[in-house]
Amino acid sequence: MAHVAQGVYYKKVYTWVIAMSALWQTIAAWFVLILVAPLWTNGFVYMVMGRMVWNFTRQAKILGISAWYFTSIFVVLDGVAFAIQLYGAASTQSGGTISSSEALKDLHIYMAGVESSSSSS
Numbered sequence: 001m002a003h004v005a006q007g008v009y010y011k012k013v014y015t016w017v018i019a020m021s022a023l024w025q026t027i028a029a030w031f032v033l034i035l036v037a038p039l040w041t042n043g044f045v046y047m048v049m050g051r052m053v054w055n056f057t058r059q060a061k062i063l064g065i066s067a068w069y070f071t072s073i074f075v076v077l078d079g080v081a082f083a084i085q086l087y088g089a090a091s092t093q094s095g096g097t098i099s100s101s102e103a104l105k106d107l108h109i110y111m112a113g114v115e116s117s118s119s120s121s
Contacts, residue, residue, distance in 0.1 A: 014051075018044040039082045046074040085110055 003022065007015030021040030050071030054060045060067045088110025 014047050017047060039078055039085070042078050043075055046071050046078065084112055088112070
């Protein structure tokens with residue numbers, strides 16, 4: 001609620017991302033939401049990083065990369081990690097009976113998404 005209030009007060013629309021992360025972590029009764037909720041936090045961190053580059057560097061660039069492009073790259077990669085995690089976690093949690101090798105494959109897919117998300121943050 002604090003992030004929503006600050007976003008409204010300071011007119012910063014991008015704070016909805018961290019509010020979404022908090023919401024998903026709060027209502028995460030379903031296993032997959034617990035696993036993918038931190039991706040929203042990562043997205044918020046990337047967006048804040050871009051705004052810091054924009055506001056605190058002379059040319060709004062780091063190593064020749066503009067703040068907007070820098071943020072966009074990380075948010076897109078975080079979205080890819082989100083899709084991989086969601087697929088792997090949902091496949092593991094499917095209601096049907098699956099073999100242990102299939103479950104292990106699904107867990108490896110999920111972990112690939114976790115690794116790609118954590119290595120980019």
